[in-house]
Amino acid sequence: MLHGKKIILGITGGIAAYKSAFLVRLFVKAGAEVQVVMTPSAKEFITPVTLSALTGKPVVSEFFTANTGSWNSHVDLGLWADAMVIAPATACTIAKMATGVADNMLVTTYLSMKAPVFVAPAMDLDMMNHPSTKHNLDLLHSYGNHIIEPAVGELASHLVGKGRMEEPENIVKALDDFFSSCRDLAGRKVLVTAGPTYEKIDPVRFIGNYSSGKMGFSIAEECAARGAEVILVSGPVSLTCHNSAVKRIDVESAAQMLDAAVGEFSGCDAAVMCAAVADYCVANQASHKIKRETDDVPVIHLQKNKDIAATLGASKRQGQVLVGFALETDNEIDNAVAKLRRKNLDFIVLNSLRDPDAGFISDTNKVTVIRSTGEKLPFATKPKSLVAKDIVDIIVHDYLNEK
Numbered sequence: 589m590l591h592g593k594k595i596i597l598g599i600t601g602g603i604a605a606y607k608s609a610f611l612v613r614l615f616v617k618a619g620a621e622v623q624v625v626m627t628p629s630a631k632e633f634i635t636p637v638t639l640s641a642l643t644g645k646p647v648v649s650e651f652f653t654a655n656t657g658s659w660n661s662h663v664d665l666g667l668w669a670d671a672m673v674i675a676p677a678t679a680c681t682i683a684k685m686a687t688g689v690a691d692n693m694l695v696t697t698y699l700s701m702k703a704p705v706f707v708a709p710a711m712d713l714d715m716m717n718h719p720s721t722k723h724n725l726d727l728l729h730s731y732g733n734h735i736i737e738p739a740v741g742e743l744a745s746h747l748v749g750k751g752r753m754e755e756p757e758n759i760v761k762a763l764d765d766f767f768s769s770c771r772d773l774a775g776r777k778v779l780v781t782a783g784p785t786y787e788k789i790d791p792v793r794f795i796g797n798y799s800s801g802k803m804g805f806s807i808a809e810e811c812a813a814r815g816a817e818v819i820l821v822s823g824p825v826s827l828t829c830h831n832s833a834v835k836r837i838d839v840e841s842a843a844q845m846l847d848a849a850v851g852e853f854s855g856c857d858a859a860v861m862c863a864a865v866a867d868y869c870v871a872n873q874a875s876h877k878i879k880r881e882t883d884d885v886p887v888i889h890l891q892k893n894k895d896i897a898a899t900l901g902a903s904k905r906q907g908q909v910l911v912g913f914a915l916e917t918d919n920e921i922d923n924a925v926a927k928l929r930r931k932n933l934d935f936i937v938l939n940s941l942r943d944p945d946a947g948f949i950s951d952t953n954k955v956t957v958i959r960s961t962g963e964k965l966p967f968a969t970k971p972k973s974l975v976a977k978d979i980v981d982i983i984v985h986d987y988l989n990e991k
């Protein structure tokens with residue numbers, strides 16, 4: 589989708605600027621034309637020579653070209669581009685963009701931009717957490733810019749936290765998603781549940797499961813990329829959502845997930861139940877840490893959690909689409925069909941733990957979609973992002989646009 593697209597890559601002075609060369613490579617490989625605009629301090633981290641060699645275009649950094657005196661027109665750049673990406677975006681540049689401090693070529697180009705702008709912040713975790721940075725990013729978001737959230741990991745300071753510039757592959761994917769989305773979910777609202785639930789035993793222990801949340805997050809991102817407003821109700825996971833159209837509600841227990849999902853469902857056109865919800869919670873939850881040195885081994889009494897999908901299924905309106913997942917180890921089809929009926933789903937996505945490429949942790953999945961009519965659609969093993977696309981295609985083409 590990036591083929592033939594004209595992209596301005598704005599580079600600012602942060603250590604993550606060394607990754608800009610990889611980013612340019614990926615854009616060029618995808619068929620895009622790239623014009624680099626650097627701040628003067630970015631040149632301390634990566635040389636213009638490297639970047640102009642990769643883009644095949646002179647890097648723009650100053651208002652005037654020193655030896656000829658010719659003007660570098662930020663206005664022309666703003667009209668030329670199909671998108672502008674600022675990666676890495678330092679706290680300083682973010683602040684200048686938020687407040688219109690046009691004291692360098694990059695910010696003047698940004699202010700002249702007619703095309704969508706993507707901002708990939710990169711900074712130390714305390715800078716990232718500072719109220720002024722958060723406020724400035726909120727301002728940029730409110731101006732319609734797309735924020736590519738930084739990842740959590742080791743930072744240049746060797747501290748660990750949120751602030752690493754998103755990897756070049758994911759920045760390219762964010763733009764690709766933007767351009768490839770046919771926006772066929774524009775004006776629609778979709779609820780997605782994802783991840784595991786944790787059921788407390790005492791203040792420090794819980795019963796959980798191995799769900800990573802990857803499938804649910806992929807579906808949420810796919811729906812958002814296609815123009816939907818998404819409510820993502822997530823159990824405890826270590827994932828970040830990159831699309832600002834996704835409103836994330838973090839929960840811990842099945843009861844909290846039920847409350848959040850029930851609260852949102854009536855306003856939604858579709859709901860996809862990806863979460864691995866605990867079937868039971870602890871009836872005799874201890875309010876203090878259970879100690880080892882007691883006479884008796886503690887006994888945990890379980891009680892049934894409510895079925896979230898079935899609760900939504902019971903209140904489903906005409907025109908609403910409800911999708912469930914079934915992860916089975918045996919008797920797969922019969923079990924999945926029984927769940928589809930019990931929960932009043934429109935279709936269920938079956939994956940079997942007997943398939944080595946399917947399941948909780950893996951980045952791939954192999955699914956069979958079973959409709960309420962009994963029709964079965966088997967799919968090949970694919971990355972979860974492409975499985976998400978298949979599922980959303982079915983929701984859009986066979987249900988939402990059908991009704």
Ligand code: CTP
Nearest residue numbers: 861862863865893894895896897912913914915
């Ligand atoms: N589900 C739910 N709420 C629950 C249990 C399950 O919303 N309390 C949803 C899951 O998100 C999934 C579908 O129901 O979409 C099937 O979940 P699964 O755990 O496979 O089925 P269960 O009904 O819990 O049956 P079992 O554990 O006996 O296989």
